[in-house]
Amino acid sequence: MSSNRDIDALIETMAKLPGLGPRSARRAVLHLIRKRALLLSPLAAQMQAVADTARECLNCGNIGSGDVCDICTSEARATGVLCVVEDVADLWAMERSGVFKGRYHVLGGTLSALDSIGPDELRIPRLVDRVKSEGVTEVILALNATIDGQTTAHYIADQLEGQVTLSSLAQGVPIGGELDYLDDGTITAALNARKPL
């Protein structure tokens, strides 16, 4: 407990962030207060701006600043190619690579019998609609290599069969990876996805 109720409230909220607990939250808040001009004031303004403007794109599920995000409206992005990801964080990861020039579709999770998440809880019906309405010819399934991720990929592949060219990200040895450090599943996936030289 500090001797300032606002500070206590801030620590309590910060402690709910992923990766932070009460101890890290206390240290972070103390650091912010000590760096008021450099960190605390800009952070407060930036958080307010994001709270005011961040919106979920009605088309793809990305987080942007209007009803439809910049990627969906960009003329520079290829129409006809959709990359399907589970979460906005995955979209950001793809964008950091700068390699993909098409558009995205964010599912908002994966199918999960355990958590009662079916196709209608995700943006799968919307994906099927987009394939038809946007004249999509290719769908890349960039889902996580987890059991739920792969179950979801197979379900989507069934829904879109015969309508588009479907592919998924390759699985295997990471760039710079050494075989000795890889787990059995990764080595098996890499061997199964081997390609001719």
Ligand code: ZN
């Ligand atoms: Zn969008």
